[in-house]
Amino acid sequence: MEFDFSPVIDYLPVLLQGVGVTLLIGVAVAVMSVVGGQIVAVITLYTRKMVNWPLRFFIWLFMTTPLLLQLYFLYFGIGEWILIPAIVVGVLGLGFHYMAYNADIFIATIKSVSSGQYEASRSLGFGHLATLFYVVLPQAFNRALPQLSNNMIIMVKDISVLSAIGIGEMVYVSQYAISVTFRPFEFYITITVIYYLINLMMEAGQTWIERRAAYRS
Amino acid sequence: MDFNLMIEIAPLLVQAAWVTVDISARALFFGFFIASALVVLRTSRIRPVRWLARAYISVVRGTPYFVQLLLIFYGGPAIGLRLDPFTCGVVVGAFNIGAYMSEAIRGAIESVDSGQNEASRSLGFGRLTTLQYIILPQAAGLMIRSVGVLAIILVKNSSLVSIISVVELTYQAQRLIGSTYKPLEVFTLSALMYIVIIYAVMGIVEFLYRRATRYTFL
Numbered sequence: 504m505e506f507d508f509s510p511v512i513d514y515l516p517v518l519l520q521g522v523g524v525t526l527l528i529g530v531a532v533a534v535m536s537v538v539g540g541q542i543v544a545v546i547t548l549y550t551r552k553m554v555n556w557p558l559r560f561f562i563w564l565f566m567t568t569p570l571l572l573q574l575y576f577l578y579f580g581i582g583e584w585i586l587i588p589a590i591v592v593g594v595l596g597l598g599f600h601y602m603a604y605n606a607d608i609f610i611a612t613i614k615s616v617s618s619g620q621y622e623a624s625r626s627l628g629f630g631h632l633a634t635l636f637y638v639v640l641p642q643a644f645n646r647a648l649p650q651l652s653n654n655m656i657i658m659v660k661d662i663s664v665l666s667a668i669g670i671g672e673m674v675y676v677s678q679y680a681i682s683v684t685f686r687p688f689e690f691y692i693t694i695t696v697i698y699y700l701i702n703l704m705m706e707a708g709q710t711w712i713e714r715r716a717a718y719r720s
Numbered sequence: 721m722d723f724n725l726m727i728e729i730a731p732l733l734v735q736a737a738w739v740t741v742d743i744s745a746r747a748l749f750f751g752f753f754i755a756s757a758l759v760v761l762r763t764s765r766i767r768p769v770r771w772l773a774r775a776y777i778s779v780v781r782g783t784p785y786f787v788q789l790l791l792i793f794y795g796g797p798a799i800g801l802r803l804d805p806f807t808c809g810v811v812v813g814a815f816n817i818g819a820y821m822s823e824a825i826r827g828a829i830e831s832v833d834s835g836q837n838e839a840s841r842s843l844g845f846g847r848l849t850t851l852q853y854i855i856l857p858q859a860a861g862l863m864i865r866s867v868g869v870l871a872i873i874l875v876k877n878s879s880l881v882s883i884i885s886v887v888e889l890t891y892q893a894q895r896l897i898g899s900t901y902k903p904l905e906v907f908t909l910s911a912l913m914y915i916v917i918i919y920a921v922m923g924i925v926e927f928l929y930r931r932a933t934r935y936t937f938l
Contacts, residue, residue: 567918568911569879571890576911579903660784667883674787681794688795695783695791702782 510684511693514676518690521676522697528594528672529659535598536658537651540605541644545635547606548613558606565603570664573600578668593665601658608650612643645716652709659701673697726905729896733906736892737913743806743888744875747813751874752867754818759825773822780819785877788812793884809881809888817874821867828863829855860932868925872918879914889913 511518543562547555565573578592587595616639624634666675677690684690761773780788792801793808803811832855840850882891893910897903 567915569876569890569914571879571882572893572907572911572914575890575894575903576907579897580907581904583904660786663784663786664880666786674784674790678790688791688798691787691791691795695779695787698784698787699779699782 506689507686508689508693510680510686511689514680514684514690517676517680518673518693518697521671521673524670525659525662525672526701528590528597528662528665528670529655531594532597532601532658532662533655535594536601536605536654539598539602540609541640543602543606544609544613545640548610549635561599562603562606565600566607570597570600570661571667574664574668589668589670592668593670597658597661597665600661601654604654605647605651608647608654609643612646613639615646616642648716649709649713652705652712656702656705656709659705660698663698721908722902722905725900725902726909729900729906730909732896733889733892733909733913736887736889737910737917739806739886740875740878740888740914741917743809743813743881743886744871744878746810747817747878748871748874750810750814751817751821754814755821755825758818758822759829762822762826777819777822780816781823785812785816786880786883788816789880789884805881805884805886808884809878809886813874813878813881816877817870820870820873824866824870825863828859828866831862832858857932857935861929864925864929864932868921868929871921871925875917875921876914 543558547558547562574592574596577596578587578589581587620638620642621634624638625631629637662672663674665672666678669675673694677694681687681690758773758777761769762777764770764773789808789812792812793803793805796803796808836854836858837850840854841847845854878888879890881888882894885891887895889910893906896906900906
């Protein structure tokens with residue numbers, strides 16, 4: 504069969520809308536998972552085991568079950584009682600999933616900051632929280648950056664899974680376009696290329712951020 | 721929660737869980753050979769071969785598994801590549817995990833101090849003998865750890881194969897919901913099964929890791 508990319512060009516505005524949705528979700532999830540992961544990590548590390556076991560259970564649960572199942576659970580399972588809009592479920596589900604992964608990274612990097620830093624800061628008169636905010640967490644964050652950006656690159660690709668609960672991102676709109684035009688190969692190739700381009704940009708961003716972090720420390 | 725229903729549908733889900741294990745195990749098996757081949761190609765003396773292997777790894781890692789599945793399954797027939805859903809899941813899974821695994825294997829091999837290689841070569845070992853007796857035993861621990869993580873990711877990714885209608889755990893769960901209208905119970909049960917599978921994988925990885933690092937002091 505011959506390739507005919509003219510339907511792709513016809514549906515380009517729709518596809519670009521899907522790209523926009525993907526990018527918006529990506530930004531929202533990135534902010535939520537990094538901030539949330541940081542909070543989860545700090546609470547897990549600096550409170551008693553009795554207090555933080557729900558959080559450790561949360562990390563464990565999200566790391567051992569597949570994303571698709573988590574989304575179905577949140578959308579269809581919880582939907583038995585309250586129907587949450589798909590987009591909210593999508594952002595929250597993906598956000599929680601990567602929050603667990605990021606928290607795991609933050610826990611490791613916070614532990615890797617030498618305890619001498621903490622003690623020196625305390626003996627200089629900083630309080631416990633001030634030491635955390637000004638001394639320990641910034642250093643831990645710098646060390647977490649490579650793995651964090653790695654996670655975010657994986658996350659952008661996982662946004663495609665959200666099409667399964669009916670969110671109009673890239674894969675969803677292309678599936679719609681395919682059902683009208685019957686041109687699966689052309690559309691899937693196009694979105695593969697778009698994903699790859701997004702990825703290349705994110706990889707460039709990753710090297711830039713890492714170089715800056717190395718310069719600052 | 722309707723526990724009677726959960727007991728009733730458990731056998732069906734266990735059967736589907738077996739398909740999940742089956743598809744992941746096959747993908748892991750073939751993926752390992754693809755990964756090894758990629759590692760060899762990446763260190764080839766011929767530049768275009770090296771370049772091709774790197775491009776392949778970069779593209780596979782740069783695009784979603786979801787899209788790769790859809791592309792091969794629905795787009796494949798357009799170029800004469802007609803696969804049944806299960807085979808398609810295994811093939812795409814193997815090629816996908818192979819790219820990630822080749823990086824893991826390369827990382828483990830490169831983590832061995834280059835002095836080991838040089839010392840072994842100067843003692844008269846050949847390239848392959850050095851790899852077999854000196855480099856790989858030392859790299860094995862790290863390799864098993866990182867391949868283990870990838871195996872867990874592979875099991876979790878196998879839930880995506882449900883979109884090309886392979887009757888594995890997630891697809892079976894959806895079918896059961898279609899007939900029982902009890903999403904919470906069914907999804908809870910299937911989540912438990914994933915946890916059991918992944919626990920087993922973690923246990924195997926831990927066992928292999930212990931065995932591989934029996935004689936190494938790190």
